[in-house]
Amino acid sequence: MSGPDRTARPYRVLLVSHYYPPHLGGIENVVRQEAVHLAARGVDVTVLTSGERGSVRQEDGVRVVRVAAWNGAERAGVPFPVLSPAVLAAALRWARRADVVHLHDCLYLTSWTAGLAAFLTRTPHVLTQHVAMVEHPSALVRGVQRAVYAVAGRALLRRARRVLTLNASVAAFVGEYGARAERRRHLPNGVDTALFRPAEGAEERLLARKRLGLPADRTLVLFAGRLVPKKGYDLLLAAHDGTDRYDLVFAGDGDAQALAGRPGVHHLGTLAPERLAEAYRACDVFALPSTAEGFPLTVQEAMASGLPVVTTDDPGYAPYRLDRERVMLLPRDAAVLRGALAALAADEPLRARMGRYSRDCATTAFGWEEHVSALLGHYQDGPPVEPA
Structure with missing residues (x-):
């Protein structure tokens, strides 16, 4: 196993993500959990990310370097911050002092720049690819994705010490774009099973509904x-x-306009993690008929919260070996969804069985401590870095 002498100084990791909390989203939550848990193990962690303005400060024992960025594209449904030119100098500075650079997804400016910095400083990099190609409704966006993966993505994937994927579909995708088979590994995200937990009883569920302004007498x-x-x-x-x-x-x-005025539809807006955990406890079923997402973090959170899960039947989920009698894996079809949700709403014992299975899966397979232990192994175990 390669790596620096950790008796001389702490192991140094540069985590790279296009967003980081307080911005809300799946990748940024994963990166924060990795950063905090690595820091708790004594690792010197720096996060390189975007922000409204540039800054460097300590957050939860983690050094967070924010580079000023324009984020207007997100309002059009394209979460792609455009960073200032200062990102290259920041990436070079922090990659030079790091033992490993960990990139999250190869579609973003942060990853391209930090990947270049890792190459120039001869620092090995690990890459977590969260999704495959996103079938965006815009042909322009789809075309840009393909171009990025074919050029920047291919370079990052080929040079990576490890390419970590969340499901079989994403593993096949990175293979098509140059990730070497011997360097690919499956690594599920973790989930905070203390924060995301089932309601302790009917009283706690009703109280959560009251605080969130949700009806007390409906299946949610x-x-x-x-x-x-x-x-x-x-x-x-x-x-x-x-x-x-x-x-x-x-x-x-x-x-949000699509939800306005619809009977039986409630919109809570964007919720901080603590409030989102309360929303899971307030509800009876979780449904996410998404596409091309790996294994969504919200599915893991819902399972940790003891909710029956209805999601897309994606062949990429095979590594998780989910029990199809306890998780509803369905085609992306409104009529099929209607039937499945109506059946669940009418069958409380079925919801209870599925909910128990969800919680058991989360507590045995999605722990952050196990995730970080595996991550440290991937950081230090790999081929030597290729010459610049």
Whole structure:
């Protein structure tokens, strides 16, 4: 196993992500959890990310370097911050002092720049690829994705010490774009099973509903994520006509106008993690008919919260070996969703069985401590870095 002498100084990791909390989203939550848990192990962690303005400060024992960025594209449903030219100098500075650079997804300016910095400083890099190609409704966006993966993505994937993927579809995708088979590994995200937990009883669930302004006497189906087509919020709306035995609850930002005025539909907006955990405890079912997402973090959070899960039947989920009698894996079809959700709303014992299975899966397979232990192994175990 290669790596620096850790008796002389702490091991140094540069984590790279296009966003980081307080910006809300799946990748940024994963990166924060990795950073905090690595720091708790004595690792010297620096996070390179975007921000409204440049800054360097300590947050939860982690050095967070924010480079000023324009984020206007996110309002059009494209989460792609455009960073100032200062990002290259920052990436070079922090890559030079790091033992390993860990890039999250190869589609973003932060990853391209930090990958170049790792190459120039001869610092090995590890890459976590969260998703495959996103079938965005815009042909322009789809074309840009393909171009980026074919050029910058291929270079990052080929040079990576390890390429970590969340499901089999993403593993196949990175293989197509140059990730070497012997360097690819499956690594599930972790989840905070203390924060995301089942309600302790009916009283806690009712109190959570009251605080969130949700009805006390309806079966509630929760969707958590951005209100964009790839997440499938529109399919849930199409599957719900307002006369069903359940209400829909949406937690996330985006096309809020599509939810306005619909009977039996409640919009909570974007929620901080603590409030989102309360939303899971307030609801009865979790539904996310998304596409091309790896294994979504919100599915893991819902499972940790003891909710029955309805999500897309993606062949990439095979490494997780989910019990199809305890997790509903369905096609992205409004009529099929309508039938499945109606059946769950009418069958409380089935919901309870599925919920127990969800919680058991989360506590045994999605722990952050196990994730970080595996991550440290991937950081230090790999081929020597190729010459610049």
